[in-house]
Amino acid sequence: MNLVTVYSARKIITMDHNCPIATHVAVKDGLIVGVGGPDCGDGWGTVTHDNSFVDKVLLPGLIEAHAHVSAGGVWRFTYCGHYTRTDPDGTDSPGVATYDALIERLRVIAAKTPPGEPVVGWGFDPNFLKGRRLDKAHLDQVSTNHPVAVAHSNFHLLSANTMALEKAGMAQGSNIQGVMRGADGLPNGELQEFAAMGPVMSVVGLNFRELSDRSAVEGYGKVARNCGVTTVADLLSDLEDAEVTMLEKVTGDAAFPARYVPIMNAMRDDPAFEAQRAIALRERTTPKLDLGRAKLFTDGAIQGGTAMLKAPGYFQMEDHGIWNMEVDHFREAVRALHKAGVKTHTHTNGDAASELAIEAYEAALLETPDADHRHTLEHVQLADLAQFKRMRALGLTCNVFTNHIHYFGDLHWSLTIGPDRARRMDAARDAYDVFGGDFAIHSDAPVTPMAPLFTAWVAVNRLTEKGRQLGASQQISVSEALHTITMGAAYVLKMDDKVGSIQCGKHADFCVLDGDPLDCDPVTMKDIPIVTTVLGGEATA
Known part of the structure; x- marks a missing residue:
């Protein structure tokens, strides 16, 4: 069919440097075919103009690149x-x-x-x-x-x-x-x-597998839609055959409001076997279910005292640092998955954990070079500038747990790591300067609430629950923060050819706002209402 819908808006923030601001976007068969003014759909077919969002602001559909489907299922408890x-x-x-x-x-x-x-x-x-x-x-x-x-x-x-x-x-x-x-x-x-x-x-009965059942996935879709997210990852999923079959059915339903990116648990079996399992899953990818990535773990949680820290260690709490994978098993998993060409996402909270991961990937890359693997270190809460530079030199990227600054920053200041490291933890400024925007920030829901616009607000303002500004030197601008929850997150998931910007050829996925984050006091950007999302050119709610 040659039907084209042209959506008009007060402002469209495209995240595409070729046309950063527009007023209209043309959609055909779920894809964007034009961006600009009222005539951007001309020549593509029979045009219908839709003014539903004429007084709203459109962003690309937001991307939550690190959360867990249990955010939809854990409410049964x-x-x-x-x-x-x-x-x-x-x-x-x-x-x-x-x-x-x-x-x-x-x-x-x-x-x-x-x-x-x-x-x-x-x-x-x-x-x-x-x-x-x-x-x-x-x-x-x-x-x-x-x-x-x-x-x-x-x-x-x-x-x-x-x-x-x-x-x-x-x-x-x-x-x-x-x-x-x-x-x-x-x-x-x-x-x-x-x-x-x-x-x-x-x-x-607190079983992560049961917290990933059909009801949980459907609830997770609601959580995503409610905060403007159109692409949502689940950072630990067994992805056995029955689960994947269920995911195909749930995401295949036109009513499911997001593109779903579950990351396979690659820690249960021999690393070479896990690599082949991840590769086989790629064959079941659909436009709304993207498969084939693998998850690994290193340490625990800083506020629990189980993360692995370099000297001087913990501040006013005991050090109970734990490796969740045996170190040799972790290194072999990195080697085998990388050699097989499987993109990995590795949990690293403490700086000693980041160090272990960097060294493991460096060894794997010496054995098997790969110019665009985009293996991702997740959380990197205490990674410093030198570690970010080493990551970038190896082709790694990262996903920074920015929300910790607001929700746990006061505890980090007074209890876990002390004022000095708390001021520069979750270092979005250093990451932006090193990676040039090719990284993400996240919520880790249900640890903190999924809400990328709020996560961006934290990266911009770095305000704790008690109102302390935790490290002004690590602030990023509003436009930079928006990049990390759209194009940056798409880059981390290796989906930047499909989502992340309002650009010709990409999915017509939008977040509709009742306010302009580029034209407000940065302290109030978190309060801009999410009106709805659009997935493949169709409003989801």
Whole structure:
């Protein structure tokens, strides 16, 4: 068909340097065929003008290049975090400010739950509350007749009550690294990192695979649409055949509002086998389901004390740094996946973790050169300028966990790493200068809420919850921040030929705003309402 729709807007911020600002965009068969003025669709077919957005501002559809599908599924459990959070259907859950409030919230759930059935909370962070860290004695106050577990906000730690520990066979002890002990020498209920958490997670049904089911994916699509996102990644997914079949059906539904990019868990089997599995998945890629990338891990979480830090280490908290993959296994996985041509995304929070990853990729590239692999280091919260330069020299890119500045910056200043490193952590300015914009910033939802415009606001202003400006030297401009949630994120996902800018030949994916981020006080840009998104030329809501 030769039907062309020309959308008009008050302003179109294209992120294409050839035509940075426009007022009209022409769409045919889901693709952009022209950008400019009212006549940009002329010659492509029968033109219809759509003035639905005539008083709005259009951006390219925003891209969340690091989040987790559990942001859609975790709401089946009870939110217990510090901040008020909003579920996929728009319902707010207030934060908890005391242990008493946490215990009471879970008691209400326990009272409605048959004895012996699990009670599960999520989103908690003990660093925000006064007193000792959450342990089994706290959670025994919720119930002694239910296994009770609370996942911390970083999802790298978990606290459990006595019954949960007993059912997991851990109440009397365990030799697993990360099982914390009390003064009596017995596990106190805090479990750090995946090996230690796993047995209790199985007992209470807190299963990442189940948090990736059809309902979770559909909820994840809602989360994305609500914040202007049209391309959304899931940074850890097993992607077994049944799951991929489900994803094909869900994303194949015209009502699903985003392009979905799940990253395969490549840590479960022999690295060479995992590489072939990733390659095979590419054959199942569709316009709304992009497959074939692999995920690896190094360390844990800074605010949990499990990230791997270089000297001088942690500031006012204990160092419990943990490698989530054995170092030799990690190096071999990097080598095998790179050799097979599989793009990888590697979790690196601490600067020692970034160092390990850089060295592993350097060795892999010496063995198997590749001019455009775009392996990505994820989070890079303490990476410094020298490490960014080494990444760029190797062809690596990065995805910076900018949201940490606002949500956890005050804790980093006073507790985890101290003022000096807190001022330059999540160093978007250094990254922009080194990578020239070819990097992304992210939310890691559900760790923090998915909202790329807010994430951009953090990168621009670097304001913590308490209003402290955490390192003005690492601020970037509004236009630079917008680049990192559009073209930069598309580059990181190796999708910059398809999405990321409003440009002829790309998908007609737009974020519609009721305000102009380039023409407002940068402190207020986070408050600009998201009106809707457009995917392949069709409004999603």
